[in-house]
Amino acid sequence: MVNSAEKKLIEILTKVLLLEESEISDELSRDDVEEWDSLAHLMLINELEETFQITINDDDILAIHTIGDLKKVLKKLGVNI
Amino acid sequence: MSSQNKGKTADESLLNRILDIVRKEPTYLNYWNAYRRIKKLDLSRLQVDEKKKVRIALLSSFTIDPLAIYLDIESRIAGLYPEIYVSPFNQYPQEILNDESKLYRFNPDLIIIAVHADAILEENFLPKFPTLSENDKKNLQVEIIEYLSGLLSKLTSKTKALILLNNFVAPWFSPLGILDNKVNMGLKEFFQKINQKLADLYRENRQVYMFDIDGLASMHGKIRSINYEMYYRGAFFFSKSFLPVVAREYMGYVKALKNLTRKCIVLDLDNVLWGGVLGEEGFHGIKLGGDPVGRAYVDFQRLLLSYYNRGILLAINSKNNLDEAMKVIQEHPNMVLREKNFAAIRINWRDKAENMLELSDELGIGLDSMVFVDDSPQERERMRQALPEVLVVDLPSSPFRYCQALQSLNDFNMLVLSEEDIRRGEMYYARRKRKQLMKTKKTLEEFLKSLNMTVEIKYANRYTIPRITSLINRTNQFNLTTRRYTQAEVEEMSSHPDKFQIYSLRVTDRFGDEGIVGVAIIKKKIEKWIIDSFLMSCRVIGRKIETAFLAKIVEDAKKNNVLYLIGEYIPTKKNKPASSFYKDHGFEKIYEDEKISRWRLTLKESTIKMPEWVKMKDG
Numbered sequence: 020m021v022n023s024a025e026k027k028l029i030e031i032l033t034k035v036l037l038l039e040e041s042e043i044s045d046e047l048s049r050d051d052v053e054e055w056d057s058l059a060h061l062m063l064i065n066e067l068e069e070t071f072q073i074t075i076n077d078d079d080i081l082a083i084h085t086i087g088d089l090k091k092v093l094k095k096l097g098v099n100i
Numbered sequence: 101m102s103s104q105n106k107g108k109t110a111d112e113s114l115l116n117r118i119l120d121i122v123r124k125e126p127t128y129l130n131y132w133n134a135y136r137r138i139k140k141l142d143l144s145r146l147q148v149d150e151k152k153k154v155r156i157a158l159l160s161s162f163t164i165d166p167l168a169i170y171l172d173i174e175s176r177i178a179g180l181y182p183e184i185y186v187s188p189f190n191q192y193p194q195e196i197l198n199d200e201s202k203l204y205r206f207n208p209d210l211i212i213i214a215v216h217a218d219a220i221l222e223e224n225f226l227p228k229f230p231t232l233s234e235n236d237k238k239n240l241q242v243e244i245i246e247y248l249s250g251l252l253s254k255l256t257s258k259t260k261a262l263i264l265l266n267n268f269v270a271p272w273f274s275p276l277g278i279l280d281n282k283v284n285m286g287l288k289e290f291f292q293k294i295n296q297k298l299a300d301l302y303r304e305n306r307q308v309y310m311f312d313i314d315g316l317a318s319m320h321g322k323i324r325s326i327n328y329e330m331y332y333r334g335a336f337f338f339s340k341s342f343l344p345v346v347a348r349e350y351m352g353y354v355k356a357l358k359n360l361t362r363k364c365i366v367l368d369l370d371n372v373l374w375g376g377v378l379g380e381e382g383f384h385g386i387k388l389g390g391d392p393v394g395r396a397y398v399d400f401q402r403l404l405l406s407y408y409n410r411g412i413l414l415a416i417n418s419k420n421n422l423d424e425a426m427k428v429i430q431e432h433p434n435m436v437l438r439e440k441n442f443a444a445i446r447i448n449w450r451d452k453a454e455n456m457l458e459l460s461d462e463l464g465i466g467l468d469s470m471v472f473v474d475d476s477p478q479e480r481e482r483m484r485q486a487l488p489e490v491l492v493v494d495l496p497s498s499p500f501r502y503c504q505a506l507q508s509l510n511d512f513n514m515l516v517l518s519e520e521d522i523r524r525g526e527m528y529y530a531r532r533k534r535k536q537l538m539k540t541k542k543t544l545e546e547f548l549k550s551l552n553m554t555v556e557i558k559y560a561n562r563y564t565i566p567r568i569t570s571l572i573n574r575t576n577q578f579n580l581t582t583r584r585y586t587q588a589e590v591e592e593m594s595s596h597p598d599k600f601q602i603y604s605l606r607v608t609d610r611f612g613d614e615g616i617v618g619v620a621i622i623k624k625k626i627e628k629w630i631i632d633s634f635l636m637s638c639r640v641i642g643r644k645i646e647t648a649f650l651a652k653i654v655e656d657a658k659k660n661n662v663l664y665l666i667g668e669y670i671p672t673k674k675n676k677p678a679s680s681f682y683k684d685h686g687f688e689k690i691y692e693d694e695k696i697s698r699w700r701l702t703l704k705e706s707t708i709k710m711p712e713w714v715k716m717k718d719g
Binding site: 030031034035037054057058061062064065066068069074077080 | 129130132133136140163165327330333336
């Protein structure tokens, strides 16, 4: 079962990075996804911040390289995924 | 169907499926997604009408890619096929100044210049501002304006594109606080004055338009129009909530540029122009003026009247009893709109889509130029299904919000508005009234007499030459020679009154002013005048105004001791209605071949009588 926060995360990832849900895994990285350019990265961050009402710190933004990294940061900020 | 066509249709339907997601849920996330997916499609198989293509270039001092996303998708939703060029970050001056730049190679139809003040002013402008003298500030303003106008003159010399220059967002903050407007030029005024000067500078310009981003930001809320996280991280200026607001305003220009202008607002009556159902509440029961709801309807009518006064046609399409509804329109003390404000009226119990087709036919305006306003969701849905070209307004359920719904449309824009455009509503009403009057008269003569026509014939001047040129180039039917002249040529002729005489003719009758509807150009030779051009708008044909026009020319020629008046007729596919004009007015044929015939009136022997139902007014 996926909860609503997970659902939102999946929607944002699939829509921003043009992915199928089945393609999403923790190991998937910026190097694997053509659409994950710097604009897309900021778009992703902005969508997540607004959706989950959080502020991601700028060092973390630079360090996020994989979906797994992203989830770790979200969990740290108390997002229930 | 060939496989190529199949592929083409598949591309089209895929494109539409992507756009549907945005139509249904217009979030930035969905715009982003649609834009990136469409970018990956190969749409080269689509054969697109040139008229539907639009090339937009974005020049900016900040990251403007999100706006490109909106403009791309919004253009597609409007039925266009956009190509968008985003110039490299903050390289707008190089792009403009370099003749070989990518910008010029892109060959845009529309160029948007969005430069933030920070990019022009020195870094320490804000901290220094309280220490600057009034003169320092004025010099700085001049510098900024000269810098921008310099770039713009380079741009206008290199391209025919429409150019939109963003004005400056006047800051909501000033270090001077409450004294900002007590010093000689506060911070807000500093920018407001630059905006005003730029607007003045380009007021008469037909290529450069000032884009009022300051007004938009005020409307949206200046604090909300920027997202500081995104600003510092990626030099984005427009917040997510402000982006669609900006894009909608830009689309007003895109639609005007691509002739996607709506010309007529078609209105339901009950719960649109007044509150309540007339058939149930009666004349005295409907809500119009008085209570809060009634006042909202009066305001909505005032808004519609303001559109009417700038040339948008109004029409009625309502299920009601005609007599009862007309009584309200004519007699209700609080009605703002009256019968004369409506170009056409359909009040009956028929299907509204059928009425709409008839209105389009009667007004000679395509369905794609019409807007439908109805409070009933069922009627709106029916119209959308039956006539998808018609723009159906999503009218809010509360009449308090009606004005806002209409004000938010960006579909009524034109790049230029002529005097004739502005008075269009009046002309349509007059045409309807004339038709009604004609039915009551037994003979044409009786009808013409009852019109109380006044004809004003004047020499061309700089105010009338634009309209004269447009008539010369547009009139096909009642045009004796169909010679086309540019405005420069008309001006040249008009400046040589020894060789040429250019007349304009304006008609007014009891129903209104038709404006300038006739043009004649005379070439003056020794002893004879040659009528080089003679033409009338088909709107006024059949009222013997052409006879009055010719009579005036004869009269002038006689005053100048001219012996002969020479008329020419050059047949075309369309000007048959004018073929017997000179013959009917007593000219003798002196020459004819398949290309041209020449006709002569000997002024010593003959004259042309002014029709008695036309009153002449000398200009």
